[in-house]
Amino acid sequence: MNARQVLPRLVLLAGVIVAIIWTALNRDRLDLDALDAWLSGLGFVAPLAYLGLFAAGTIAFLPGALFALAGGALFGPVWGSLLNLVGATIGASFAFLIARYLAGGWVAARTGRRLKRLIEGVEAEGWRFVAFVRLVPLFPFNLTNYALGLTRINFWPYFITSLIAMAPGAIAYTWLGHAGREAFAGDASAIRYGLLALGLLAAIAFLPRLVRRLGANATIRWIDADTLAGRIREDHVAVVDVRGSDEFDGALGHVASALNLPLGELPDRLTEIRASRDRSVILVCKTDKRSAAAAAILGDAGFRDVSVLRGGMEHWNRDGKPVEIGNRERTGPNR
Structure with a gap:
């Protein structure tokens, strides 16, 4: 010194x-x-x-x-x-x-x-x-x-x-x-x-x-509905919907490829998406508040490529993207 x-x-x-x-x-x-x-x-x-x-x-x-x-x-x-x-x-x-x-x-x-x-x-x-x-x-x-x-x-x-x-x-x-x-x-x-x-x-x-x-x-990475729809077609992402099961199959429906992991259960069910650690994970909820909280949980768990659907399923429906309600697919805004 x-x-x-x-x-x-x-x-x-x-x-x-x-x-x-x-x-x-x-x-x-x-x-x-x-x-x-x-x-x-x-x-x-x-x-x-x-x-x-x-x-x-x-x-x-x-x-x-x-x-x-x-x-x-x-x-x-x-x-x-x-x-x-x-x-x-x-x-x-x-x-x-x-x-x-x-x-x-x-x-x-x-x-x-x-x-x-x-x-x-x-x-x-x-x-x-x-x-x-x-x-x-x-x-x-x-x-x-x-x-x-x-x-x-x-x-x-x-x-x-x-x-x-x-x-x-x-x-x-x-x-x-x-x-x-x-x-x-x-x-x-x-x-x-x-x-x-x-x-x-x-x-x-x-x-x-x-x-x-x-x-x-x-610190959140955001993704819009158009970008997410394109990436789903290319099979480059894992979509995780963090709403409750009743909302998942409710009026707004869900993205067809989404896995439903409610926010409250997410910390205990990370093994279900552990294989997606090295893939892009997109988080979805009704708007984007619960998704933002879920992004913090995944970040702490070591997931490095996590994004949140801006506006959630409300914007997804508004933009006319296809959704599933139960096993039935619907295209177009919710009316």
Whole structure:
């Protein structure tokens, strides 16, 4: 290892040691009144000192939510939100770099199976998975910062995604901290701030579904009805219909060559299509929602060429493609 590689690591290590020592010496200042008094005496450098304390606390595994609440109480909802977000992002970035360049073995030993889940998630979805774990507290915040440093994601996508995905939570906790202090001071309007923050936290609970949906849609291979009909004639595909058996023989019918494997039974019946692992597998349902979920199951099982019929049997019928209902074939749209 040459000097160009060693020097940045030594600088990072020195910064970590300073951050931990500084945090340990200032731990008693985490009391809100003491922290307020300390920062007030620093004048215009108080925001920088707070950023340093927040970042160092993140590296040293101090609770980020406490800092976020304190930021709202001390700096107000606007500046507090900005400082909290920047402080959390700086701390998370340093933890990421520490794990990647200095303490990978230590982090791996303390994350165990969680690390495996993170690595698999990042390799499958990249920055989308980072956004997901930032929005959903599936893993402890401080530990996640270190664990993500052992994945293959590059630093800048990690940094930018963390900055954006942590913003809603930072704003919500900041406003809660501000509302709490104002209410304690007798300001009745503080209830409004608290309700806004709680509403934002409730909205955050729905964001993971959106992120996962966007991630899934980005990785799905789609196929339209005309293309599928041509490939069926050439016998190059295995069509799997993941609807229930009642729908399979229902009014919309099914593709003549399709194998019916309902979505709920699919994980236990993969052996029935194991021979198609090296062929193109086309998944079909009523629209394409269940097919998209089935695509994820097959991908995890090692199927590499999986596509989803866009619009499902509804579009297949609309485009006048032939279907079977029971053993009877019908051509043309369902009427």
